[in-house]
Amino acid sequence: xxxxxxxxxxxxxxxxxxxxxxxxxxxxxxxxxxxxxxxxxxxxxxxxxxxxxxxxxxxxxxxxxxxxxxxxxxxxxxxxxxxxxxxxxxxxxxxxxxxxxxxxxxxxxxxxxxxxxxxxxxxxxxxxxxxxxxxxxxxxxxxxxxxxxxxxxxxxxxxxxxxxxxxxxxxxxxxxxxxxxxxxxxxxxxxxxxxxxxxxxxxxxxxxxxxxxxxxxxxxxxxxxxxxxxxxxxxxxxxxxxxxxxxxxxxxxxxxxxxxxxxxxxxxxxxxxxxxxxx
Amino acid sequence: xxxxxxxxxxxxxxxxxxxxxxxxxxxxxxxxxxxxxxxxxxxxxxxxxxxxxxxxxxxxxxxxxxxxxxxxxxxxxxxxxxxxxxxxxxxxxxxxxxxxxxxxxxxxxxxxxxxxxxxxxxxxxxxxxxxxxxxxxxxxxxxxxxxxxxxxxxxxxxxxxxxxxxxxxxxxxxxxxxxxxxxxxxxxxxxxxxxxxxxxxxxxxxxxxxxxxxxxxxxxxxxxxxxxxxxxxxxxxxxxxxxxxxxxxxxxxxxxxxxxxxxxxxxxxxxxxxxxxxx
Numbered sequence: 251x252x253x254x255x256x257x258x259x260x261x262x263x264x265x266x267x268x269x270x271x272x273x274x275x276x277x278x279x280x281x282x283x284x285x286x287x288x289x290x291x292x293x294x295x296x297x298x299x300x301x302x303x304x305x306x307x308x309x310x311x312x313x314x315x316x317x318x319x320x321x322x323x324x325x326x327x328x329x330x331x332x333x334x335x336x337x338x339x340x341x342x343x344x345x346x347x348x349x350x351x352x353x354x355x356x357x358x359x360x361x362x363x364x365x366x367x368x369x370x371x372x373x374x375x376x377x378x379x380x381x382x383x384x385x386x387x388x389x390x391x392x393x394x395x396x397x398x399x400x401x402x403x404x405x406x407x408x409x410x411x412x413x414x415x416x417x418x419x420x421x422x423x424x425x426x427x428x429x430x431x432x433x434x435x436x437x438x439x440x441x442x443x444x445x446x447x448x449x450x451x452x453x454x455x456x457x458x459x460x461x462x463x464x465x466x467x468x469x470x471x472x473x474x475x476x477x478x479x480x481x482x483x484x485x486x487x488x489x490x491x492x493x494x495x496x497x498x499x500x501x502x503x504x505x506x507x508x509x510x511x512x513x514x515x516x517x518x519x520x521x522x523x524x525x526x527x528x529x
Numbered sequence: 530x531x532x533x534x535x536x537x538x539x540x541x542x543x544x545x546x547x548x549x550x551x552x553x554x555x556x557x558x559x560x561x562x563x564x565x566x567x568x569x570x571x572x573x574x575x576x577x578x579x580x581x582x583x584x585x586x587x588x589x590x591x592x593x594x595x596x597x598x599x600x601x602x603x604x605x606x607x608x609x610x611x612x613x614x615x616x617x618x619x620x621x622x623x624x625x626x627x628x629x630x631x632x633x634x635x636x637x638x639x640x641x642x643x644x645x646x647x648x649x650x651x652x653x654x655x656x657x658x659x660x661x662x663x664x665x666x667x668x669x670x671x672x673x674x675x676x677x678x679x680x681x682x683x684x685x686x687x688x689x690x691x692x693x694x695x696x697x698x699x700x701x702x703x704x705x706x707x708x709x710x711x712x713x714x715x716x717x718x719x720x721x722x723x724x725x726x727x728x729x730x731x732x733x734x735x736x737x738x739x740x741x742x743x744x745x746x747x748x749x750x751x752x753x754x755x756x757x758x759x760x761x762x763x764x765x766x767x768x769x770x771x772x773x774x775x776x777x778x779x780x781x782x783x784x785x786x787x788x789x790x791x792x793x794x795x796x797x798x799x800x801x802x803x804x805x806x807x808x
Contacts, residue, residue, distance in 0.1 A: 351616055351619050400665075
């Protein structure tokens with residue numbers, strides 16, 4: 251009904267009421283500038299039997315449209331990036347947990363047993379009588395490989411989803427920020443001060459309850475701008491970094507264009523902070 | 530020095546002090562009925578240069594012996610059974626955790642996504658475009674397979690390690706009790722009341738702090754004697770079961786002989802409890 255005066259037709263004008271998909275498509279993207287007595291119109295044009303019938307049709311159609319919109323949103327690249335990095339973190343975590351179990355077990359059997367995923371990978375390559383132990387070690391190796399595969403996937407897709415954020419933060423940290431915010435749009439809407447402490451929620455809530463100093467940084471701690479700055483000035487570095495990352499996320503979400511000047515601005519800002527004197 | 534008067538010789542009599550293994554073997558299993566001035570004797574016989582030298586040799590030898598004893602104990606069958614069931618539980622737990630992640634991810638991509646390890650196994654068999662998702666599902670399937678392999682290993686070895694306990698409790702529950710106690714000997718030394726609540730430590734400590742009723746059962750909850758009894762009489766059933774399991778563990782540790790009469794006694798006792806009237 252887009253081109254006509256909305257009062258001339260109903261929301262479902264020209265669709266077959268038995269065809270749920272067509273009805274949903276008809277309602278999606280439609281809009282009207284003014285309210286109008288749609289139920290009466292639908293009954294008058296013979297589309298609905300009565301007002302209840304009209305509302306029941308409308309309910310069905312809007313629910314369908316909502317489900318479709320949610321699915322489309324879920325399938326969007328930033329949501330898939332979020333899933334990928336969460337899966338990567340899970341694989342890494344359980345690989346570490348199981349490696350600890352393998353190492354404990356190995357120590358009960360042999361003097362030269364080491365620890366960690368690295369030792370477990372060595373053990374997995376051994377052709378050994380300790381069948382169960384080596385088999386478990388192989389699973390740990392597979393999980394570690396899976397985490398590496400997922401990391402490569404993140405490294406490939408993050409620059410497509412958020413080019414500026416990935417350039418400034420590196421793809422893995424960019425993906426982590428998107429995941430923590432719940433999506434690129436959600437990240438773009440957050441103030442810089444929130445982005446600065448994403449991933450430090452526990453410390454932040456402890457601070458809000460009055461138990462602890464305010465956290466200086468969350469996951470952006472991993473960034474070289476923070477790592478490479480003397481602890482005394484890390485708060486400043488984290489603040490400057492979070493500010494630029496927030497701008498990058500906004501550019502990525504609202505325009506999608508790559509702005510290399512952001513990288514230079516961040517580098518210059520961090521250089522100046524790192525040049526400050528330390529007492 | 531076993532056959533001689535201990536005061537006639539030193540602890541290391543007749544061994545080469547440079548041969549650490551021989552010195553350790555010499556000291557292991559030796560005993561003396563009365564104290565004696567061993568350091569002086571060692572210096573007199575020319576084995577040690579002085580008292581400090583003697584104690585330093587003794588320290589090295591006893592440390593070595595202790596390490597060997599620990600290793601032997603760790604390699605014992607009950608300790609290996611403990612490791613196996615812990616690894617099995619770990620695999621099952623992380624398979625469930627990762628299956629949850631897979632299911633979340635799958636739901637963002639397809640309408641018909643299910644949940645749990647079972648759905649993840651189905652997904653792993655699919656030849657699909659969602660490469661990362663299916664690859665993660667395969668890891669979950671492998672972990673689930675690993676847990677099943679370890680369960681078979683437990684089912685095979687528990688009856689060898691603890692024949693009576695395995696006959697009464699089933700091999701998996703028997704292994705779980707051995708693991709919770711820290712070994713078969715440790716389990717055999719525990720009173721029945723402790724065996725009854727093994728695995729319910731949290732509830733027990735809450736009770737001891739006065740916050741909660743005393744737990745009726747720990748992992749023995751899984752046994753059919755408890756499961757098949759009306760909740761009103763489950764405390765009695767758990768007590769009776771724990772009593773018999775404790776006896777079984779003691780027979781297994783101290784004699785190792787299979788006593789089929791224990792099974793009959795337990796069955797009879799549980800039958801009588803289950804026949805009790807329920808209010």
